[in-house]
Amino acid sequence: MPGPAPRSSEEQVSHGHGDRLIAALSRETWMPLAATATGSIATTAVALALPAALAAAVNAVVTGRGALTATAYLALLLAGAALAEVATGITSTTATASAIGTLRLRVAGHLLSADVSGATRFSTGELVNRLVSNTATAGSAPVTLLGTITGVAASAGAVVALFAVDPRAGLAFLAGTPVLIVVLRVFVSRVSGLYDEYQSAQGRLAARLTETLAGIRTVRAAGTANREIDRVLRPLADLSSTGHALWRAQSRTVWQIMLLMPLVEILVLAVAGLGVAEGRLTPGALVAVAGYAALGLTFVEQIDPLLGLAYGRSAAVRVLEVLALPVLPAGRRRLPDGPGALSFRGVTVTRGDTRVLDDIDLEIPAGALTAVVGRSGAGKTTLAMLAGRLTEPDHGRVLLDGRRLSDLDPGCLRDAVAYAFERPALLGGDIASAIAYGTARTTREAVRAAARAAEVDDVVSRLPLGYDTPAAGAPLSGGEIQRLGLARALLRRARLTILDDATSGLDTVTEAQVTRTLVEGMRGRTRLVVAHRPATAARADLVIWLEAGRVRGRGTHRELWRHRDYRDLFAPDALDSRGEPHRGEPAGVASRQESSCPR
Template sequence: MLNVGHRHGDRLIAWTARATWAPLAGTAAAAAASIAVSLGLPSAVGAAVNAVLSGTGSTAVYAELAVLLLAAALADVVSGVAGITSVASATRMLRLRAIDRVLRTDAAGAAAFPAGELVNRLVGNTATTGYVPATLLQIVSGLVLSAGGVVALFVIDWRVGVAFLSGVPVALVVMRVFVARVSGLYGDYQRAQGRLAARLTETLAGIRTVRAAGTADREIARVLRPLPELSAAGHALWRAQAQSVWRITLILPLVEVLVLAVAGLGVAQGRLPAGALLATAGYTALGLVFVEQIDPLLGMAFGRSAAVRVHDVLALPVPAAGTRPLPPGPGTLSFRGVTVRRGGTSLLDDVDLEIPAGAMTAVVGGSGAGKSTLALLAGRLADPDGGQVLLDGVPLRDVDPGALRDAVAYAFERPMLLGGDIAGMISYGAPACTPEAVRAAA
């Protein structure tokens, strides 16, 4: 199931990258310029050192070095701005798409996630997912930079290049094990975080009940019950990161010392100029950039797990919109063979009901008898699993949503003042309503 979820998450990440291609293209261009400048700097430094030691230095050599340093600073600034723009655009698009899906799903879909869990996915998980395209570009840029550094080492001296490559396999194994382990751990962390947020939101919504019942201590304990699981997942993440960091920290100096020792031996034997030692140090640092991709890889692992959670929201069912207008009619409501099932339980089973136009009808019954479900079907806030609901002989599935909202009004048992005040609430579904009409309705 995890692999299937990750495939869905990866497709969402790919969609995000395509949707934000313009800022990503700017980020890629800035990264390419930064790579070119970074690969030119060690050679320019080595040339400047050789020129100083030989006494043949010219203004052109020093000017080239200064230009490269200035270009490197400029490329970093542009890359940073483009990267932030890309992340902001991706996060915005993901949030808008997810919120649109939540607002268009039916009543069963809206209840699929507790409010706190849903907020966690719409706010935190979308932001984490939004970082992934830019992070992936950062990883690719790092790998290209590393490859360029390795090629430059072989150009300086093939012995230096071989010395560098001798330490690469160990670093790759450490990185592979780390990313594989962290992906699962971060999924556990996010799920525990979502449960904590859901319980907290429920408690805040019912704060008056908690205070009136004097159950604050008990409610605090209930809200914090997922905390040990959250703590365990967080500590496991830290341990995994610590174990990888000390291994990488041990590998890097060993590779650098080995490469510089081989280059130093070449200088001592006269095979390499003195400036080549500085160039080798610079290119070794560039070659090891791929090892420094631990943080971006960690971000990728987090982002993939977050993308799975965002995809779950985007997978909420959305009823297909009808296109037919409602014909002129008195407002006769008909239920024909209506069946509704939830979790294997039938809430309504083959219901036939005719409510004449102009009638005031009360539906009574015990808790769970299906009263609320019947009311939701009447205005197509939910669709039946079987049968049809018709208004003046037209199936509600076929009616244009705008026409249906104009024809069917709801007054819920727990209304939310979304209009800001009572007048705004009365006219919430008809914002063009005049103050006189609002007063008349009140």
């Protein structure tokens, strides 16, 4: 879709940018908008012709000449007005739906192409609110703007027609309208800022609610439901305050308008009435003056569309803040045949004021199992994301088989790299589709073989529908879901497989079985594993030890075990250099905590 080029997420997004987004939407949906404009123009033309037709009918009845013709013409105009209204309603609904759909597709596509680390700037609830609610409001703006333009055009045409019928009545009309225009302008200017605050509070409320619902088990287990309710509803105070401010602004404006509009109409009708009394105007002309005066004042009715536009501009700004997330530019080169050698050359990644990775130089051997270890915040996950280009380094290069990842065609890169995550999402429909997700062509037997390798085939087989069980409602534990994610990575048979803490939810026995698959079943393919347990590191061909974004050490687990700081990484697991438990007190025994409740 044409529109503003993506900006960095730090750049300030203003209402001017929102206006450009609405203009781009208008260009994208020009066909249904053109149909809506045609219907609106027809409706406006009929509305402008009606007072004149009514005046002609009145004069014809008074004079007794041509009454039938004038009445028939009036009836034809009324029928035309009804048809134009119906057609405009249909086309405007179509145009609005088209604009909303176009904007949502653009936002969704942008998010799926964005740097993964940048998307974490927004919570899931905030993104959902902007993708669903804000796109609907911003997508309605082009049709609202068109309605406002045609409404103002109808008012302007009515004023011209009023001058044509009686210039004195036209001058009387103009004398009373400036005050109305000032009132409207002040109102719209004030509510624009209030709408920004209102939508911001709405977004915070949606984000907190989504977070709480996602962690409902933790809330129930901790007994903090009331505390969470208070936290989720905290933005309601801002929402209520802003909402009341909007209502106060609207109420002040409404009574002013309701007072001024009748005064203008009375002034115009008084001038026209004097014209009839003086013989300057016919009775029909008085009817026409009344009709055009009422139609001329319909610009006041544009207050609702103007509010809609203010709301749409505010929503467009919130949508653009998502579209401002940096996108990873797509390369075009293909990946040459190779064993899967991974290289990091002078790689630096900065998040805010923190260097997550600082000038990293690494060579991951082709076909080897490499474990990445380190304390929380050392940069392990960032390194894993860089390896498959889910994020981009600020400086330096990442290469696979000598080819820079940023130069590669995205489809080619995805075929070469497989991921398994700590909390995998089961997408695709049923269990079989969730395992095969991202694999173009596969068989049910291949899916089952991958599940067996990930030690999850027996779990799936016990489900009522087996591999046809809907993934969304399957009664699976966190460790079982992790194993399904592992099966998905194993099925890909990629030259580089990356496991980002993908075995953290497994029990010791299952992890040992899965690790055996990684060591033996995937021999010859490059594996990069973010590890927290010494048993995994002990079986790796190479261990990369990260500390504060730098490489503290590299070598085998046995070699690094000589360092006390390295051994402390795995406390309280306390395994020796072979990954075997030390003798002594059992690891992981927690001390009893005092409780105020009886046991």
